Amino acid sequence: MKLVTAIIKPFKVDDVRDALSAFGIEGMTVTEVRGYGRQKGQTEIYRGTEYVITLLPKVKIEVAVDCALVDKTVTAIREAAHTGKIGDGKIFVLDISRSARIRTGEPL
16 A cells, blocks of 8 residues: 655645545545745735745645555646646655554554
8 A cells, every 4th residue: 555645735625635536535634734845935915014924834635545546646636736836735655564444453
C-alpha cells in the first residue's frame, strides 16, 4: 500500500473528493494546515492597515491506496486541484510498511 498526501488550496477539497469517489476511493483524511512555498505569503489590507500573512491556509489530504491505484489517484488529485496559479500545492507518495484496522486488528 501507498500513502498519497496532497497539500492543496482549501476551496479545491470538494473537487478532489468527487474525483477520488468517481473511481472508488472511499475514504480520506483532511487536515487544515498552514504553510508557504514559492508564494512567500501575501499582503492584505484590513481597515486601512497592511498585514503580511507569511503562512497561507492550505488543506492536507491523505489517502491510503493499493499500489495499483497510485498513478490514478495522483492524476485525479492533480487534475481536480489544478488552478494554474502559483500555490496549487504538492503531492507526495510514501510507502506504508504496515497498517491495521483499530476495531478488529486485521491488516489493511
